[in-house]
Amino acid sequence: MSEQRVLRPTPTDGFPSPTSELQAATENILKNRIPIQSYTSTDKKLLEPILQKNLHLEYLLRNLVQGFPSRYTSQDASQPWLIFWTLQAFSVLGVGLDEKVKKRTTDTILALQHPNGGFAGGPGQAAHLLPTYASICALAIVGKPGEGGGWDQIDRKKCYDFFMSLKQPDGSFLVAHHAEVDVRGIYCLLVVATILNILTPELLEGTPEFIASCQTYEGGFCNASFPGWARTEDKSLDSAAPRPPLGEAHGGYTFCATASWVLLQPYVRTYYTGTKPTPTINTASLLRWIVNMQGNPIELGGFKGRTNKLVDGCYSWWVGGCAVLAEGLLGVDLVNHEPETHENDGSNHEGWDDVDDSLFNRKALQEYVLYAAQHHAGGLVDKPPKFPDAYHTLYCLSGLSSAQHRVVPSETRRADLLNYWNTDEAPKDKLDELQRDAFSNVLSWQEEEGTSKFVGGAVNRLNATHPIFNLTVTHSEGIVAHFYGRKLPVRQFRKPQAGKSS
Amino acid sequence: MSHILDDDEGPKLYSERQDWADVTPIPQYEGVRPIAPIFYTPEYTDATDYFRGIVRTGEKSQRILELTEAIIRMNPAHYSAWQSPLDVELKLMDGIAIEFLKTYQVWHHRRLILTALHDSSSTSPPPTSAPTSARDAAKSELDFITRALLTDTKNYHTWSYRQWLLAFFDLEELWAGELAYVERLLQEDVRNNSAWHHRFFVVFGRVKRGGEVGELQDVLKRELAYTKDQIALAPNNPSAWNYLRGTLEYTNTPFSSLETFVQLYILEKAPELDVLDLENPPPGPGAQLPCVASLEFYADILEKRGEKENIEKATAIWKSLANEHDTMRKKYWEYRIKGALTNTNS
Numbered sequence: 001m002s003e004q005r006v007l008r009p010t011p012t013d014g015f016p017s018p019t020s021e022l023q024a025a026t027e028n029i030l031k032n033r034i035p036i037q038s039y040t041s042t043d044k045k046l047l048e049p050i051l052q053k054n055l056h057l058e059y060l061l062r063n064l065v066q067g068f069p070s071r072y073t074s075q076d077a078s079q080p081w082l083i084f085w086t087l088q089a090f091s092v093l094g095v096g097l098d099e100k101v102k103k104r105t106t107d108t109i110l111a112l113q114h115p116n117g118g119f120a121g122g123p124g125q126a127a128h129l130l131p132t133y134a135s136i137c138a139l140a141i142v143g144k145p146g147e148g149g150g151w152d153q154i155d156r157k158k159c160y161d162f163f164m165s166l167k168q169p170d171g172s173f174l175v176a177h178h179a180e181v182d183v184r185g186i187y188c189l190l191v192v193a194t195i196l197n198i199l200t201p202e203l204l205e206g207t208p209e210f211i212a213s214c215q216t217y218e219g220g221f222c223n224a225s226f227p228g229w230a231r232t233e234d235k236s237l238d239s240a241a242p243r244p245p246l247g248e249a250h251g252g253y254t255f256c257a258t259a260s261w262v263l264l265q266p267y268v269r270t271y272y273t274g275t276k277p278t279p280t281i282n283t284a285s286l287l288r289w290i291v292n293m294q295g296n297p298i299e300l301g302g303f304k305g306r307t308n309k310l311v312d313g314c315y316s317w318w319v320g321g322c323a324v325l326a327e328g329l330l331g332v333d334l335v336n337h338e339p340e341t342h343e344n345d346g347s348n349h350e351g352w353d354d355v356d357d358s359l360f361n362r363k364a365l366q367e368y369v370l371y372a373a374q375h376h377a378g379g380l381v382d383k384p385p386k387f388p389d390a391y392h393t394l395y396c397l398s399g400l401s402s403a404q405h406r407v408v409p410s411e412t413r414r415a416d417l418l419n420y421w422n423t424d425e426a427p428k429d430k431l432d433e434l435q436r437d438a439f440s441n442v443l444s445w446q447e448e449e450g451t452s453k454f455v456g457g458a459v460n461r462l463n464a465t466h467p468i469f470n471l472t473v474t475h476s477e478g479i480v481a482h483f484y485g486r487k488l489p490v491r492q493f494r495k496p497q498a499g500k501s502s
Numbered sequence: 503m504s505h506i507l508d509d510d511e512g513p514k515l516y517s518e519r520q521d522w523a524d525v526t527p528i529p530q531y532e533g534v535r536p537i538a539p540i541f542y543t544p545e546y547t548d549a550t551d552y553f554r555g556i557v558r559t560g561e562k563s564q565r566i567l568e569l570t571e572a573i574i575r576m577n578p579a580h581y582s583a584w585q586s587p588l589d590v591e592l593k594l595m596d597g598i599a600i601e602f603l604k605t606y607q608v609w610h611h612r613r614l615i616l617t618a619l620h621d622s623s624s625t626s627p628p629p630t631s632a633p634t635s636a637r638d639a640a641k642s643e644l645d646f647i648t649r650a651l652l653t654d655t656k657n658y659h660t661w662s663y664r665q666w667l668l669a670f671f672d673l674e675e676l677w678a679g680e681l682a683y684v685e686r687l688l689q690e691d692v693r694n695n696s697a698w699h700h701r702f703f704v705v706f707g708r709v710k711r712g713g714e715v716g717e718l719q720d721v722l723k724r725e726l727a728y729t730k731d732q733i734a735l736a737p738n739n740p741s742a743w744n745y746l747r748g749t750l751e752y753t754n755t756p757f758s759s760l761e762t763f764v765q766l767y768i769l770e771k772a773p774e775l776d777v778l779d780l781e782n783p784p785p786g787p788g789a790q791l792p793c794v795a796s797l798e799f800y801a802d803i804l805e806k807r808g809e810k811e812n813i814e815k816a817t818a819i820w821k822s823l824a825n826e827h828d829t830m831r832k833k834y835w836e837y838r839i840k841g842a843l844t845n846t847n848s
Binding site for chain 2: 006010011012013014015017018019020063064067068069070072073074075076077078079082083086101104105107108111120121122123124125126128176177178179216217218222223224226228230231242244245246247248249250287288291292294295296297301306307308309358359360361364
């Protein structure tokens, strides 16, 4: 496919402003990252960008084994995040860890569990929803059942009590005692509560309404809506009072709110029957916002986090990775999908469009990560000329993975999972129904076969990652099956092979 | 850091200080060789060892404020260190609160401390020396936020905090200057999306009980006029178009009411107008047309109108977006075409 790159600068209408000047400067840097050959050459080898897997692995290994330099002191309250970002980056790169490293990591994470439930950013610190997510996901990667394995040392009862102690009258949650309300915390709570099988209607009451109240007029979500109840004498919630969003639509919050919305659906399906009005979000405007965050060709198709802001590699995951969640909510896949018939190793660009149901530009997003987000000394970055860090390294890789693979909810898989739960036994009660639905809701996400596509060829292949958890499908299945006490049916189609492992 | 460098000898470590000798410092990991460790400075390790020491004993004394301040200066993201002074402060304030139990301001001040501390990542310090009146505190806080936004006009937490402050105190004098403030910011940078969002918050998000339906038409008229003027200045500005769409949707106003205006922006060259129509300001002299947002907007009008002929026209626009004007979103525009055709056929 001969392709003409049209790198048109973002129009300024002869009316420059600080935003357009910064934008133009960034476009100048980004467009120079495309090798000049790709404009003219017909030699395919010159065109293909390479994911420098070995350099990135060395970078990650250095952080994991040697540790982080003192400038990471700002992450002292995010220690499980440093661990999760690093481990999950290994998983996405298809690299397993040896037993010694797994054991050491498990012990490190368990030292963060708070005596009153939840996990803290460091030993002796207060429990907090964000490090609780990072800790549980790290344990999903390195842990196992049994003594010292990590999974059975998680105090689920106290974790639940900790969650309940953070609950606010409007259905939101503080991220920690005395701290703020933020949809990131709600996402972290819902992932953990779903994985640990501690969802209850008491825990979730009002939460769908709160998430819905965080959608702004732009279609994306903000960090929190205004707690009108806090102004009333008796701290009661007037459900008719407006709850205006605080802050503009933002990529990180939009991912967290959308993933939360997906995680809340089992609760909504089970408990919003009869008189309780079902809360809604505007999925069409959500999708519109997401696709509009993708930068133009001159920005190499990277994603922005807000309207009129700059592209940043981490939004490859937060916004690029969110597209498939929005598509799922809109039922796009069910309408458009036609099964793939021919074998496809994913390395030929010809016919790209034919197999691609995604509503964002997967090819361009891959190009952004490959051309603009790789640091020459290893690790990935926001954009050149920035330096790499653990956070950007994971979210650039996860974003690249989400552009390579389509992981979507499969109704067949859901039915299999439910059948396997217990074919004879009807749900005992609503809570049982909620658990079944939550279990099948998260494990029904499967890679759609024949739809993977790799810019630069299969050598750049990364493992697929679960669009809700950001864990591999294998790690998601392992820990979820454990806490629901279920064996899983064998996946019906072939398990994707890791592109490279060492 | 400057207070550390001022002293030639450097500050004494807590482990060297007599007044902290009664506290047993606790190392971070006991019996665990941690994976992915951070290499802290000796000062940070020392201070946080003592912090863990006093957390374990549950001490609530004044000297904790000094220790946690030292930690926060080295790492403002240490959320646990932010919590402790709050506990201490509340304990100190208990005395005051009991003395003035019925004084609303005292409780309100407590709430202010609580909620201001929420946002440890914003630029606001805990108001330890806040004025006695909550009203004055809110006003000076608003001024402080304005100063903070001077250097960082899109800081998410600062904007979010400003909006909370306005809604929480809900004082006429706080709201009064906000629209003019937004207009000043948009005059400096018409593409500042944070300012556009703030405008929406100020205009439509204000928590009010009871109806104001009569006012709404006036507000809508003012907002449409303002937004159209800003679009005329720089038509390729998604912030302004999103605001326009948001305003129409919020007030249930059909997009088709702006058809005349939008048509000025969908051609390569704006039509020559004999008479200046103030309702429909034409694109400015440097405008690069057609702009994507106007094409999208016009296609939305046509789709809504329905009927085969309109859908065909809309489809032609979406095709031009997919293949020419907005190729990055090709898939999305094709999805819109499919959606419109499915709706027409069913």
